[in-house]
Amino acid sequence: MIASIVITFLCFCSLSPTFGQDCPSRQELQGSLKQVQKLLSAHEATYMQSLRNLKKKINLLQSSAGKQSTSATNSTCPKLDAPINGKKLGKSHSVGHEVHVLCDPGYELVGSESRVCQESLNWSGHQATCRDINECVSSPCLNAGTCVDEVNQFSCVCAKGWTGATCQSPVPTFFVTMTNTSAATSPATAAAVTLPAATTGPFVRPSRCSIIQGTTHCTCEAGYTISGRDSNTCTDIDECELFHNGQAGKLCLHSCVNTAGGYRCTCPVGYNGTRDGRSCKDIDECATRQNNCANDQMCINTYGGFQCVRVDCPKIPHATYVKTSPMRCERNPCSVDNKACSQTPNSFSYHYLAVVSNLSAPRVMFRVSALRPIGDTLRFSLLGGRQTRRHFTVQRSDRLTGQLMLVSPVQGPATLEADVEMSELERRVQLGKYITKVTMFVSQYEF
Template sequence: PHLERTDCLGRQETHGSLKQVQKLLSAHETSYLQSLRNLKKKINLLQSNVGKPAIKPINSTCTKLDAPINGRKLGKSHSVGHEVHFLCDPGYELVGSESRICQESLTWSGQQPTCRDINACASSPCLNGGTCTDEVNQFSCFCAKGWAGATCQSPVPTHCCGCCCPTATTGPLVRPSRCTVTQGTTHCTCEPGYTISGRDSNTCTDIDECELFHNGQAGRLCLHACVNTPGGYRCSCPIGYDVTRDGRSCKDIDECATRRNNCTNEQMCINTYGGFQCVRVDCPKVPNAAYVKTSPIWRGESSWGGISPKSPCLFHSMSSRKRRMKMETCLEFTGQTHVWFSFSYGLYI
């Protein structure tokens, strides 16, 4: 065969090629080791994060809000999204936000309100140089020398005798004022719940809180009806309801449970909102059977372990093969919540 001659590389050229390959392998080895070190760092970081417990929020509620001085706060929850409301006592007006909401930032919306005394002197009621002093639900005038009266409207008489001095009218809604004279200045005040009657400083009339605060910023005093009383007020409820412990709300009276009803022994008492109903129980008439009414209005634990029915009917039925006695309520009515009771006992032949 024909062979071609190929010249081999010289020793020096071969040595140079091997050096280039060695450098290339060293560079790859360095890059590979650096990648392994980076991967190891990331694995260690992940392991340390997995081992740590989850960070829980320290607090998920807003700070507690206080009721303003001479006022009240309605609402106890401080969680996110909840709202609180503020009211002022009689004789004070609310300044600021009437309600505040706990926001997701755990801060309250609006500004903390205050209760400011209603300034009765804003209209300058004192005449003839008198000085007005604001008080709770009323005002008083310090009159200049020579003047007297609730608003300093009357000149002071030089002499006064028993036959001509005015006398104060008294009654449950009218009380005499308490006046003091110091260096010719008359200062008259009233008992709590009363105010000076017009321009007559000798009498005090009752303050009708029901009318005064019916549409005020503080809201209605009573949820149903407000009754004015001498020096105060009270809340009343419609027939069939009692006033709750807070003195403002109404709750239904259970005439059946408290025996405040006129139902007879043949009737069942059903409590309703604001009253009650007396329902007569009539046993059904079934052919070839008989119902016998037992004692009505019977409560308590029965021999079957349940609550015994009211006005039950005892049912007797006969057949050629068996006898069965069954007790069941025979009351059914609409518009009211009711429960059916059924108890069976007897001997089967």
Template sequence: MFICAVNVIFLVCFCSLHQTFGQDCPSRNEIQGSLRQVQKLLSAHEASYMQSLRNLKKKISALQSSAGKQTSKTINSTCPKLDALINGRKLGKSHLVGHEVYFLCDPGYELVGSETRVCQETLTWSGQQPICQDINECASSPCLNAGTCVDEVNQFSCVCAKGWTGATCQSPVPTFLITITNTSATAAAAAATTFPAATTGPFVRPSRCTTVQGTTHCTCEPGYTISGRDSYTCADIDECELFHNGQAGRLCLHACVNTPGGYRCSCPAGYDVTRDGRSCKDIDECATRQNNCSKDQMCINTFGGFQCVRVDCPKIRNATYVKTSPMRCERNPCPVENKACSQTPNSFSYHYMAVVSNLSAPRVMFRVSALRQIGDTLRFSLLGGKQARRHFTVQRSDRLTGQLMLVTPVQGPATVEAEVEMSELERRVQVGRYITKVTLFVSQYDF
């Protein structure tokens, strides 16, 4: 269209120049008609150009609006707050995309559901909300001799049938009877209903005797027996010695203390006696605030005590780390030209576990999983010195999960550490490293 207009203008100019030479040119009316036609074409071209410009402006405005919404979404990209566990607790406060929270149950409860949940890019949490379910201590039928088991929180108690006693109804109720046959009527008449004891004290009681037709019957209070030296004196029974290794095991799981007419069980420091009076339960110093941890420390309850831990991000050359949750440090973005930084671990996670002494093995202690695999290969390996390799190994449980296995029992008290490295490779080239540090606080006792 622009070329046609140029041709018409050239023709007008050419004819004006050549009129002197008498050349034949189009008439004035024909030239004016051509110019009007060119003017129409230019007007149509201008209208089309303006419409295209308006459309372009609309597209730019739409892109700017979309970019603003995307920025707002990125700023507010957090998952909804998770409910707290009943009879348990939640570790991790960050709800940003890619962050994890962990769930633990109180002693006496077991976790049903996901151990960890991750905030996904869809702003929803992975897995299902777990619950802490009471462990049924009566499942193993611990009560003997027709006793009835009553399940309680982190313990059980036995209601014994008639004639049986003990924490698990393992001991018959002692009944002591002595019969004295008197051939003399005078002696029978002289027999009193109750004979005084020769010696008195907390471990000695008088017996109760009755005489019927010349036969004397003497009995003692529960927990006492007729003394071998004096038929009318009752001596305390040392249940701790008598039932030390009974059919159902020891009377007390830790220490037995003999008392007048009975016994009691005692526990080491950091433990309380359970309702059944036989077992020991751990005191949670962290929950009851019986600890001296500072504000910048985290209290970790252990069996028989507690530990104050402080998680500090590691200081590694060529890289810097920042805390993204109480138990996790992530690497700041690396400069493009800094290849040494890209080879350092992407993150460090810290986990603390309390276990009893001589825990049976082999046993899975911890699992490490990849949220989404970036490369084409995922590898798991165990880091650390001789102590870690003596007690642990790392195995793959599925394509995206590795597990830390306890292979040798640990004698407490002790603190054992292990590091699990998860590496992502793309065509045998490392594209990511993630370190998980697991610390086991092993108690002194195995109950």
């Protein structure tokens, strides 16, 4: 500004000689120019210093943003351990990944079934624990019996004179009354005798008779009864047949084998008997390494057996997928001009459930939730044919969660698959979709 004024004044004096007496001398002009040059130099120095300061601030911001991005990329949530008497599905602890918790049979889940690693590096939901289900709450033992809670079952300690799984049956006591006309004893005296049995063997025992005041009373040991009119012979009671359908159900949950004076319960292959001898419990072939799964396969324990599974990422035209965890595949970035790629699923996640045969329905089998929705709408749908829709449906439990429902019982053994699609929309335009593939292994037996 100052330089332009001086230059304009010099040009005016040179063009108007009549005003020469008013124009400054050459020395005065040189002094003015020097002052202007000093001012310009000072302004230039200040401007350059401001530029240097601005560059430093931009570099600091870029460095800070790079460190935050690297930190967010490399950071993970704290490790989550599987709860006692339960299992944890999912091994990745990176931001955006989720883990699921399943409790062993006989235990109920307390806390969050699914947890997601959030951007704050904290897990969503609450810590999950597996609590023993107290089967004695309903007081299943009858006739003053004492209930003993056990894993996934109960047993009854019966009061004197009662027997059965729930103390529902009186102890069999059989006797006959005979008049002993040849007895020479007085009415006030009694003699105890054991009459010989016609035959003996594991299922036949002699009776025990007592003669009291001329009358003979014959009884059998527990598990036997007097057969017909022959008071001397006790035959075995077939408890499996006699108590096949009592008030509290069968003596054995699976199979009953009659024995001399009693019975025993047997279990199918893949199960062991429980302490009460009545129920069966599953053998975890995966935990006990009683399986033949290959190194590239995962062992999934089922009721009465196990399954070896291998998760392979799907091959879809126009898109490629990479495994980011043992149970999850994510799509590689799409090029800008590849619109077909952007329409394919963003990810596939795989989950395996083990259930008993004839599980009651309707029942929630699995939940799918959005971690941080981008659009304004979430849509949940069930993929698959008639067989899938015969047993499953998808319902929304809240704005961000859909749940896979079992709508009809399934008779085992069977394997069912259901795919749940979650789509993100913004003004009805699809932003992304995610596929959750659920495989359900149904056991042959219902315990």
